[in-house]
Amino acid sequence: MGCAWKINPGLGDLPWFLLFYFVTELGSIQNVRCYTYRELRNATEGFSTANKIGEGGFGSVYKGRLKHGKIAAIKVLSAESRQGVKEFLAEIKAMSEIEHENLVKLYGCCVEDNHRILVYNYLENNSLAHTLLDGGHSHSNIQFSWRTRTKICIGVARGLTFLHEEVKPYIVHRDIKASNILLDKDLTAKISDFGLAKLIPDNQTHVSTRVAGTLGYLAPEYAIRGKLTRKADLYSFGVLLLEIVSGRNNTNTRLSVEDQYLLEWV
Template sequence: MAFWFCCGKSSYRRRRGKEHQTWRVFSLKELHAATNNFNYDNKLGEGGFGSVYWGQLWDGSQIAVKRLKVWSNKAETEFTIELEILARIRHKNLLGLRGYCAEGQERLIVYEYMTNLSLHSHLHGHHSFECVLDWKRRMNIAIGSSEGIVYLHHQATPHIIHRDIKASNVLLDSDFQARVADFGFAKLIPEGATHATTKVKGTLGYLAPEYAMLDKAIESCDVYSFGILLLELASGRRPIEKLSSSVRQSIVDWALPLVCEKKFDEIADPRLNGKYVEGELKRVVLVALMCAQDLPEKRPTMLDVVELLKGESKVKFSHIENSEMFRSILAVESSGGTSVAEDTLDYISEEKELERPLKENTEL
């Protein structure tokens, strides 16, 4: 059973019955109080949509509040879509919805607060020098986030394509368990449909090549992005590194020649100080590169990815180890930088999250 309730010109669906409701409508006054009037010191990050703030409710519980920067019909649509998707999903590796606020032209979504912020903050941000992500935690993050995406692709009804899998959208709870977040770009795929035709949206370095060319979002686009994320998790490198003012190198172009030469130790994040399980590192890197292939039909499904990361299929992994792409000398010879125009596509964003720790408000 579902019913609709209205805020201004918009309607949002609230679910009852078999799905236990765990979210509610917040007042703007309540969220102003929780975030200290959206104080800069409470800001966790920002992007094209606006900003995310830490907050604390009257009962002491902590929240994260996404506040849309400017109201528009486009922003309203994305806000409604994200609410609709968040209201549908229930999985331990997906970020939970606490509620929302829609008063006047203010549009805010309230989430569970993740104490350890995002994977991006630990790999590239303010927590990167602490190096609290040991190898065991990285494997748990890889498996947990992949299981969250499996739920979206194969278990949610209708199926969901995330369209913006990246390190800043993998949040970490107090136990460093992964929660995939931010469904502002997500698409629902009706039963029987093979793809969603849509304008390209995403983040530089994570976009599947066919998605950028054909404007068609399919599950394998998320698989490609997840492959980049796995390489990032294993190596500590960014998806794209600047080699000069005009030349950049993708993480795939950097890693593939090293794999062809069996130099997995050179791929491992130096901050691990050699403390990793060699077999698991090899598994993560090879699966990552299979996911990030240019041809979508050759990529594994996320179901395959979970099985492979857990080491549950020796036969499948053996096929990957013996893949031609890891034996080709051409891959080694073409490992130079790639020229990338920085702002040629206005629908592709770069990472702009602050990802900074709060001064006094949280226990990090």
């Protein structure tokens, strides 16, 4: 069964064609549970700042305890989020039918009034950006030995291989970066945030699309021509590997000019 949905005041303000697209697409998505806003508000103790575990341009992520005690990461998209309706649906569609050890697991979503919320499995050790690359400000106790770093690199590679080779139609993530690589209690890497993901049929060599992603991780040929292939993810993965090996962000403006950009420095 797809998510039950009704027109709500917040979404009713959308243009009619976008609203029709939203209703049609969400109703066709299978294997996704619909949570009420009240359920998720209770799970996070009123979206308490004490339960906030992340924040970005899309909104905030909270740790919450669902009914029956399951712990979840609850991603609340802000009204000003860069992730619009299409990106919200893209993330749900990309994650609703797939499951892999190196991908986050989507539990469900909430579409009520003007609220757009995604519910994922909770990962104890946050993101690589938070634990490894934030300059020591995360207070993380993780020891990133070479063995651990190798395990993380291989985990991300396995997740990408699954998206690129085993899923049909295959999925190009378009935003592989340190903040989108989460770590569970065993430091197993999980690829997250599929809001920019594109599904590409086997009979197409590429899709032409507006360029999206994060500066510093964008493949030059994709940024210039707008032709998306799996190679865009591989370039981003290469930048991520350099970050994991060096322990520094791909851009750091606090350094001297010649050392600010990781690729140039390497």
